[in-house]
Amino acid sequence: MSYSRWSHSVWYTYWSSSSPGGFFSKKDQIIEICDSHSYFITYREIVQDVDKVLQQVKEFYSVDRPGSIFDHVDPETRQLRYIDWIYPAKNPTDEELAELKEYLLMFVADMDNYFKPLNWLKYEVYYPIRNKIVWWYRGFKKNQQ
Numbered sequence: 001m002s003y004s005r006w007s008h009s010v011w012y013t014y015w016s017s018s019s020p021g022g023f024f025s026k027k028d029q030i031i032e033i034c035d036s037h038s039y040f041i042t043y044r045e046i047v048q049d050v051d052k053v054l055q056q057v058k059e060f061y062s063v064d065r066p067g068s069i070f071d072h073v074d075p076e077t078r079q080l081r082y083i084d085w086i087y088p089a090k091n092p093t094d095e096e097l098a099e100l101k102e103y104l105l106m107f108v109a110d111m112d113n114y115f116k117p118l119n120w121l122k123y124e125v126y127y128p129i130r131n132k133i134v135w136w137y138r139g140f141k142k143n144q145q
Helices: 043-048 050-060 094-114 117-144
Strands: 002-004 013-016 030-033 039-042 065-073 080-087
Touching: 002 094, 013 094, 030 043, 030 094, 039 043, 039 050, 043 050, 043 094, 050 094, 094 117
Parallel strands: none
Antiparallel strands: 002 013, 013 030, 030 039, 065 080
């Protein structure tokens, strides 16, 4: 689930599927700030101290970061070629950090709702089983024709 996109914000944030505890650990769920250097924040960190998280984000995005950027496709080998690059600091403003805080709190509210026992069973057990049955039935019916 995306909380913000670049079309209307300086932030591109979404619930990441790379949570270390998978879909069984609410506290380990991750919201990702997608950028040239992405930043990952857990539910646990936000709940413990959202202002500390915002300070860490500000510090992270307030320095230049080395990396690489696409340069060209090698015509002989057809391989992508990259060059070293320095991504400049973004230096987020207080207003941008306040906007990010809203997204972080929306993420916490979504996780609280998602991990209610009946909701979790619906999303992680019922829907996957139902979908497998529907897909199997559609494939079976298609093969019968």
